[in-house]
Amino acid sequence: MKLKQLEGLxxxxxxxxxxxxLEQYPTxxxxxxxxxxxxxxxFEDVSNKVVADFGCGCGTLxxxxxxxxxxxxxxxxxxxxxxxxxxxxxxxxxxxxxFIQSDIKNLGWRGQIVDTVVxxxxxxxxxxxxxxxxLCVALKVASQAVYSxxxxxxxxxxxxxxxxxxxxxxxxxxxxxxxxxxxxxKFHKKKExxxxxxxxxxxxxxxxxxxxxxxxxxxTS
Amino acid sequence: xxxxTHNMLSSNIKGVANGFxxxxxxxxxxxxxxxxxxxxxxNIFPKVEWKAFVDAARTMGYPELPEEADSSLLDSDEFLxxxxxxxxxxxxxxxxxxxxxxGRRFPVNKGIPNMLLHEDEV
Numbered sequence: 001m002k003l004k005q006l007e008g009l010x011x012x013x014x015x016x017x018x019x020x021x022l023e024q025y026p027t028x029x030x031x032x033x034x035x036x037x038x039x040x041x042x043f044e045d046v047s048n049k050v051v052a053d054f055g056c057g058c059g060t061l062x063x064x065x066x067x068x069x070x071x072x073x074x075x076x077x078x079x080x081x082x083x084x085x086x087x088x089x090x091x092x093x094x095x096x097x098x099f100i101q102s103d104i105k106n107l108g109w110r111g112q113i114v115d116t117v118v119x120x121x122x123x124x125x126x127x128x129x130x131x132x133x134x135l136c137v138a139l140k141v142a143s144q145a146v147y148s149x150x151x152x153x154x155x156x157x158x159x160x161x162x163x164x165x166x167x168x169x170x171x172x173x174x175x176x177x178x179x180x181x182x183x184x185x186k187f188h189k190k191k192e193x194x195x196x197x198x199x200x201x202x203x204x205x206x207x208x209x210x211x212x213x214x215x216x217x218x219x220t221s
Numbered sequence: 222x223x224x225x226t227h228n229m230l231s232s233n234i235k236g237v238a239n240g241f242x243x244x245x246x247x248x249x250x251x252x253x254x255x256x257x258x259x260x261x262x263x264n265i266f267p268k269v270e271w272k273a274f275v276d277a278a279r280t281m282g283y284p285e286l287p288e289e290a291d292s293s294l295l296d297s298d299e300f301l302x303x304x305x306x307x308x309x310x311x312x313x314x315x316x317x318x319x320x321x322x323x324g325r326r327f328p329v330n331k332g333i334p335n336m337l338l339h340e341d342e343v
Contacts, residue, residue: 048258048260048261048264050225050265071258071261071309072223072225072226072309074226078337083333087331087332087333096253096255098222098223098225098226098332099332099333100222100226100230100333100334100336101333101334101335101336101337102335102336102337103337103338106233106336106337106338106343107230107233107336108230108231108232108233108240108241109229109230109231110228110229110230110231110241110242110270111229111268113228113229113265113268114229
């Protein structure tokens with residue numbers, strides 16, 4: 001599938017109209033398509049893999065993964081309305097996506113059976129540290145790679161923490177993107193703001209290997 | 222919710238020593254056909270907790286899987302077809318996942334399990 005085609009399909013998805021206090025900024029088709037396209041074409045982290053979309057919102061990243069040939073896609077979000085929307089979106093594109101309603105920090109996983117985690121986590125603007133919570137769990141659950149978006153202004157901090165505390169063997173910024181944040185919340189002063197975000201690829205340390213029954217309790221470090 | 226998902230999730234309630242696997246309370250099962258992908262099945266096989274998978278499949282109305290399986294079976298098309306069906310094509314549409322230690326029910330509606338924990342369970 002070509003990038004333009006992927007972007008076009010994702011552009012048909014419905015996005016949030018009524019976000020709650022969770023920093024629910026939809027990942028637009030422009031960023032989502034590039035993120036997953038890179039993950040697949042440069043690293044082969046998508047097709048035939050088990051992919052989890054953490055904080056899936058209306059399901060854009062998970063949908064992109066499925067469209068690029070992921071064999072089993074899970075979308076996890078805490079908010080029922082988002083999941084309802086995500087389900088409709090998956091249906092529209094005739095995709096089979098496994099949604100789970102959960103707080104990312106509290107979901108229990110049997111082991112590192114997920115190959116790749118993709119996510120556009122909360123920026124950690126309203127609830128401090130939310131972005132790091134997501135990253136912490138992602139690096140415990142993924143066995144191959146974690147793709148994530150974080151504000152460019154936090155770049156050094158993220159790299160340091162990921163390598164030192166969160167079990168990452170590598171942390172690379174693949175590219176810098178501009179993220180449109182429309183005036184969705186009352187605390188937003190401007191009509192629309194452009195935020196510089198980094199697309200990261202993290203590799204978790206010490207793959208547990210095959211067939212391990214290592215019981216993981218997800219939680220922050 | 223596919224059985225592959227069930228095979229990955231574990232109860233994270235505070236105090237639970239071994240939250241895997243969830244028992245399944247079945248109210249409605251839906252079958253959704255998925256293209257057969259032998260490469261994927263061979264890759265995922267060593268990561269599947271087999272007993273939990275067979276038990277879950279049986280609960281969902283599919284008793285065809287062998288009680289035990291080793292990698293030599295991966296050469297058998299018959300086995301792969303059953304594996305494929307149980308792992309990827311059976312969906313728990315309505316019902317619940319039940320924590321094996323506390324009995325706490327996590328409802329499944331429209332195929333989506335609600336795994337949100339109460340404050341005292343975290």
